[in-house]
Amino acid sequence: MLEDKANSWCSTVIPFLILITAATAVSTSSLDRDKEVLLNLKSFLEKQNRVNRGRYSEWNQRSSNPCDWHGIFCSPDGARVNGIDLSESKISGEIFKNFSALTALQHLDLSRNTLSSVIPDDLNRCHNLLYLNLSHNILGGELKLTGLTSLGKLDLSTNRFLGEVKLSFPAICNRLVVANLSRNNFVGRIDKYFDGCWNLQYLDLSSNKFTGNVWTGFARLVEFSVSENYVTGPVPSSTFSKNCTLRGLDLSENKFHGEFPGEISNCKNLVILNLWGNNFTGPIPSELGSISTLEGLLLGDNRFSRMIPESLLNLKKLAFLDLSKNNFGGQVQEIFGRFRQLKSLVLQGNSYTNGLHSSGIHKLKNISRLDLSYNKFSGPLPAKISQMLNLKFLILAYNQFTGAIPPEYGELSQLQALDLSFNRLTGSIPPALGNLKSLLWLMLANNSLTGEIPRELGYCSSLLWLNLANNQLSGRFPPELTNMGRNATPTFESNQQSDQMIVGPSECLVAKRLLTTDYSPFGFVYTILTRKICRSIWDRLLKGCGFFQVCVRGSPVRENLVSGYLQLSGNQLSGEVPSDIGKMQHLSVLHLGYNEFNGALPTEIGQLPLLVLNISRNKFSGQIPMEIENMKCLQNLDLSHNNFSGTFPTNFNNLNELSKFNISFNPLIAGRIPGIGQLATFEKESYLGNPRLHSPLFKLEDPTLPPSNLRDENGPKSEKRVFPAKQTEDRFWWKALLMEYGCGMVFGMVILYVSFRKVQPKWFFTKVEAMHQWKIDQSLKRNCSRGGGRIIC
Known part of the structure; x- marks a missing residue:
């Protein structure tokens, strides 16, 4: 009986154990195959990157289990490798061509490296891939990812991809929720290829070369951006249906035209609306006032009507308002003084005149950023701005303000940037500015300021960027000034704890001015400066x-x-x-x-x-x-x-x-x-006017003949010039020849003068007048360039 039970137990359990053993063997075998692929990947990366290497070089050194390696993720049971994160791993060269051998791979992140060439066909065979991030590399070629039908998130931003998106969309749209194709070189239309992407919620097509009309299905997304492209046409009112789910809409810097539809009010959850940099005309839609969730409204660089709808005052959450570059003239509209909820007001690049007092802007107690630059404001700077105690950025550059800088500005204890450059300010720099312990930027260039640099500026412990160029300042370099910026940590820590500000295209202009394009290390930034880069730079700098x-x-x-x-x-x-x-x-x-x-x-x-x-x-x-x-x-x-x-x-x-x-x-x-080395790479112009210098590469002035007005540290010095007899004789004949040539020139000029006085040919006097005007223009340009600053004449 017991034997029968034993036989029965064996017949039941042994096959089960065999199955478990077989499954374990298969699992181990699969993980071993994954390990082999990863070791091949390591060898591939090390071969392409012989000097700077990421932590992938440590693979298989401390543990033979790939699930313990840096950047490798395994399934919950540890049976398969299902994720690789090699972001910021100093990888250059081409993409590994055997990722498809990792048949359980679901997550692949190779972002922020310098991968080049094209995406290999092998990657198209990773059919289980749910997440793919190749952003911030230098990959190029046409995008063909039709095999990745399981993708939920795709990030290809900041690369060099080109061609049309129809080669991948809608083929990979089955499960796609997030698609970021920004900052590439994609071309063609976008108005139909995303119709089948029913799960898509976030689509970023910004900073490409797309053309044609906008895709009208974007209102069913949560966020949509097509900024910095060449998309044109009107925005149809039918786009914004009753079931609009948008929270963020960015159509900025395109070629849209016509009136913007008031049906945008159907987007009841909209937080950010950015229409900056288009050709929209007509009134600002009063229906915007019904979107209670709206926090950022960017309408700058368009041709909207001057009337600001009263309904916008209903937007209790509105923190950022940008109406720059809309050709608004005259006095600032009185309504701006009633936007008490605003934290940022940008009106730069209009044609506002007179002063600021009538607008009541100085009464906006919550304002942290005020940009009124590039207008025609005149008169004295309003001292009442000092009552805006939350101000962090005060930008009044490129206006016609006159008079002295109000010392009351030293009471703006939270101020981080003060830009009063390119005005007509006079008087001295107020020592009270030394009270601004949070000040990072002080820009007073291109005014007519006089007096000495106040030593109190050295008390500005956060001051890192100081520009006082092209004024009439005198006196000495105060030793206390060398203490400026000695400890900006408290300001940075404060910014780290505060909410991130909305950054629009207008802030890019501010960034260019405050970070100065004239010199390294900032100059390189502006060849690739998009709004996303602006936001990144601002965020990093302020923190x-x-x-x-x-x-x-x-x-x-x-x-x-x-x-x-x-x-x-x-x-x-x-x-x-x-x-x-x-x-x-x-x-x-x-x-x-x-x-x-x-x-x-x-x-x-x-x-x-x-x-x-x-x-x-x-x-x-x-x-x-x-x-x-x-x-x-x-x-x-x-x-x-x-x-x-x-x-x-x-x-x-x-x-x-x-x-x-x-x-x-x-x-x-x-x-x-x-004759060799770095100094030998410079042209003769780098060494002119130095008669005592010798060069094996080019001839400078005769080193034995210093100029007569030469001075050294002991005062004037003259030297007697001695020539050999042969050289003196040669110079005599040269002098005689030059005298003869000179006399002939004078005689010829006299004849010409008499002839022209009698005949007065019109063409001649026209040319003379043109040459005279050219000389005047050149003189003005030279005067404008004095001081290395940026002077507009």
Whole structure:
């Protein structure tokens, strides 16, 4: 009996154990195959990236189980590899061509690398893939992903894909919820290829080259953006049906025209509406006032009517209002003073005149950002702005304000940016501005300010960006100024805890002005500046995160740091630069050109991690500090038009990143310019006006013949010129020939003069008048360029 039960048990359990053993063997075998594929992937990546490698190099070193490797994810039972995250892993070259061998792969993230070439056909065979992120690479070619029918999220943003989207859509729309194709080179129409994407909720097509009419089905999404394209036509009113589910709609910077339909009010959950940069006309839809959820309304750079609907005052959550560049003229509309709920008001680029008092804008207590730049406001700056105690950004640049800067602005304790540049301001800089402990930017350039730079600006512990260029400031460089920006951490920490501001196209203009396009390290940003990049830059800067790499002191090593600038060019500043300049470790740009600074340039300047140093057109003297060699990342060095003396600093040949160099018109500098190395890459213009310099590559002025007005540190000096007899004789014949030629020219001119006085040909006087006008224009341009600033004449 027991034997029968034992046999019965065996007959039941043993097959079950066999099945478990077989399943385990299959599972182990599958994981082993996955491991083999991953090791091939590791070898592939290491072969393409021999120097800078990510943590994939650690695979199989500490554990043989791929589920323990960095960036690898396995199924809950640990049987299969189902996810790979190699984002920001310093990967370059082509994409691995055998991901399809990982048959359980559902998640693949290769974003933020420098992958190039095209997407291989192999990736199309990853049929179980639910998530694919290839964003922020340099991938190109046409997009053909028809095999990825299980995808729920696709992010291809910031690449170089081209062609039309019809090669992938609607083929991959079965389960697609999120699709981000922004910042590529896609072309063609978009008005029908997403009709079958019934699960789609988020679609971003911004920053491409799409044309034709807009896809009218976008109102069933949650968020839709087609900004920065070439989409045209009117927006049909039928687009916004009763079941509109939109929370975010961005049609900005396209070619839309006509009146914007009031049926937008059917989108009861709309939070952001961005129509900036189109050709919309007619009235601003009063129906917008019924969308109680609306927080951001961007209507700038259109041709809307000047009348602001009273209904907009009903929008109790409206925090951001942008009506810039709509050709509004006259006085500011009184209604703006009643938007008490606003936190950001942008009216820049209109033609508003007179002052601000009648608008009541100064009564908006909640405003944190006020941009009234590029208008025609005149009269004194309103002191009552100091009552807007929540102000963080006050942008009044490019107007016609006159008079002094109100010292009351020093009471704006939360102010982070004050831009009063390009006005007609006079008087001195108020010392009260030194009370602004949160101030990051102070822009007072291109006014007529006088007096000395107040030492109190050194008390602005967060001040990283200071531009006082092209004024009439005098006096010395106050030593206290070297303390500016010594500790911006409290301001950055405050911004980290606050809500992120809405950033529109107008803020990109502010970013360009505050980050100055003239010099590195900011110049590169503006060749690729889209609104998304603006938002990223602003967010990182305001929170204290660097968005580009800055050199560490005395080393070519770089770190992502926030880096500032100091621009004092185009003034009448004098005296010596204080030796405390070496404390300004947060600077990457220092521009002291077009002043009257004198004395020796302090050697401590070599302690700064600068990318740009410009001290041209001053009266600096003595030896050029050899310590400048320590600025290993220096890209632009201008020492021209000074009184430097001594030996030419050949050690500057070690500045391997130097791309602009000018030491011209320092006639007391002597020595030999290296024939090889970095200094040999610059043209003759970098060395003109230095008769004591020699070059093996080109001929400069005769080094034995210094100019008669040459000065050195001991005062005027003259030298007797001695020529050999043969040279003197040759010069005599040359003189005789030149005298004969000169007499002939004079005689010819007399004959011409008499002839023209009698005949007066019209064509001649027309040409003379044109040449005269050309000279005047050239003179104006030269005057406008004085000081290296951006002057509009």
